[in-house]
Amino acid sequence: MSEKIIPCLWFDGNAEEAANFYAEHLPDSRVVAVHRSPADNPSGGAGSVLTVEFVVAGQNFVGLNGGPHFRFNEAVSFQIMCDDQAEADRLTDALSSVPESEQCGWVKDRFGLSWQIVPRRMIALLGDPDPGRAKRAMQAMLTMKRIDIARVEAAADGELVD
Template sequence: MSDKIIPCLWFDKQAEEAAKFYVSLLPDSRIDKVHRAPDDYPAGKQGDVLMVEFTLAGQSYTALNGGPYFTPNEAVSLQIMCDDQAEVDRLWGALSAVPESEQCGWVKDRYGFSWQIVPKRMNELLGDPDPSRSQRAFKAMMGMKKLDIAALEAAAHGA
């Protein structure tokens, strides 16, 4: 894995709290370094947490306490590819904080960031060489909030 491109997540003042929460959810995740502001800045005071470097499932990220000037939106989301329904259910329960934002495997967390909680099997079904199977799985997915692997499989099979 290369650390040439590192996503930076903008927070008002919750960068450290959010990073700790995110790393608690996935293996191969950790807080790497917490940087404190060397001086006062528009969003905080000297000594406040300014930036948190963290690793999430092996990928480097930065969380920045930049103040209330920008907020996350759905134009960018974080996608987690899940091995099974238990992982989908666990991550959905942990991350979903805005039920009215849920659709087609998407959730919004308590910090305003959008996540796609996707079973790996979904991509396999959407890429099925039989277009009718793929279409049925797609239509089933479009009617779901949290993705249900068994229901997607049943739809693909025409049940």
């Protein structure tokens, strides 16, 4: 890992499971290394998985098995930029394990980590130079749990959206 800053995510004993899950479901992702503790520590015994180095969509991470002391919350999330509706739907289906927390493309995975599934077209519509189009796109997005880019596009165009 050559980056100067690498996010470290605190897991409750399931960092390796999480890294494998992300590697399975997200493009350009893989587990790089699993490091075992050389001695007993507050989160596990000697030989237990202490940290996991992994890559998610080309970004390096470290997962730390730190125990149940701290939990993920929505103050930190990761955006995944999507090229089309099919990719957004696939990633939402793969990552979302708490459907009631879905809102405006945000999902929470089974480890408690929040993700934003963002179609690139959504960003373009929200930044449209025509303020009316941008406003209508934003208003449509705010009514959605999962982003439906065709409906957002229709709203931006001033077409009625059911």
